[in-house]
Amino acid sequence: MDSPSSNRWPGPNGVHALPASAAAAVKVVVVGSFGVGKTTMVGAVSEIQPLTTEERITEASVGIDDTAGLEGKSSTTVAMDFGRISVNDELVLYLFGTPGQERFWFLWNGLFEGALGAVVLIDPRRLELSFDVLHRLEERRLPFVVAVNQFDGAPLHSIPDLREALDLPGWVPIVACDARRRSSSRDVLLSLMRYLYSLTTSPERL
Template sequence: MDLKGSDANGVRGPRSEDALPESAAAAVKIVIVGGFGVGKTTLVGSVSEIRPLSTEETMTQAGVGVDDIVGVERKTATTVAMDFGRISINDQLVLYLFGTPGQQRFWFLWNGLFEGALGAVVLVDTRRLEVSFDVIGRLEERGTPFVVAVNSFPESPTYPLDELRSALDLPDHVPLVECDARSRSSVRDVLMTLMRHLHSLAATSAL
C-alpha cells in the first residue's frame, strides 16, 4: 500500500519540501474569508508553498434551497471545514493561511479558525457583492483587522475601486485592492498589503 508522506522504512512524516525553513523566526496566522464561491480555496492553493489541505466536498441535493448559488451555478464542490496553506514572506516571516467555508451554515467554525489570527483577507466577487456584507460586518464586530481583495473573474463586471468602496461601505483606512486568486504573484501582493496594514495599525497604536 502506497502511503503518501511515508519514507522508505514505512515511517510516516512530513515531506522534506513541506518542512519549515530553519531561518523562520516568526509565524503569523491569517484567515481568508468571503462569501460562497468567491475563490478562497483557489487563493490558498495558488500561493501555498506546501501542498494545501482542502476539505472540499461535492455539493449535493441537501444544499438546495439552503446555499445561495446565484451567480455560481456551475460550482460543484464546496469547502466544509477549512483550507490550509503556508507561504514564506521572507527568510524570517511565515504566514499560515486558513480559508473559511463560505456558506452561513458553516460559520459556527469561525470562532476556532479565528483564534490567534492576526488579520484577515476578505475576498469578494463583483457579481455577488451582497454576500460580502455579512462577512465584513462580522469582522468589524470581532475587531479583526482586514483588507478587501476584489477577485477578477473573467465574466465579472469591473468597477472603479472608489465605487466598490462605497458599495461595501468600507472606511478609508481599510485597504481595497484588485487581485487574481489564480495568480501566485497577485495573491502575494494582497498578503503584503495586509502585512503593511497590520504594521501601520501597530505603529499607530504605539503612539
C-alpha cells in the same frame, strides 16, 4: 514563489520544512461568501500541498446555499483550507480559509482564534453577499484587507465605488486580484502585512 526570498525548503520525506532562519509565524484567515475563490487563493499561493476539506455539492444544498451565478461550481469547503507561505526568510504566514456557506459559519470562531488579520475575498458580481462577512470581522475588531477577485467577465468597479458600496473607512485597503495566480494572491497577503504594520503606529483605526 516568484522571488528568491520565497524558496521552498525540502524537509524529511519531501515535506517542506521551515527554514532555520524563520523567526515569526503569523496566522491569517481568508474569508468570504460562498464561491468567491478562497480555496483557489490558498491553493495558488501555498508553498506546501494545501489541506482542503472540499465536498461535492449535492441536492441537500438546494434552497439552503445561494448558488446564483455559480452554476458551474461542483464542490465546496465544509471545514477549512490550510496553506503556508514564507514571505521572506524570517516571516511565515499560516493561511486558514473559512467555509463560505452561512450554515458553516459556526466554525469561524475557532479559525479566527489567534489570527493577526484577514483577507476578505469578494466577488464583484455579488457584492451584497459580502456585507455580513465584513460585519462579523468589524465586530471582532480583526484587521482586514478587501481583495476583489476579478472573475472573467465580472464588472470592473472603481475603488471609490467599492468603498462606498461596502461602507468601508478610507484606511482599509482594497486591492484587485486574480485568486488563480500565485503572484497576485501573494500581493494581497503583502498588502495585509503592510496594513498590519501601519496599525502599530495608528492603533485607533481598529
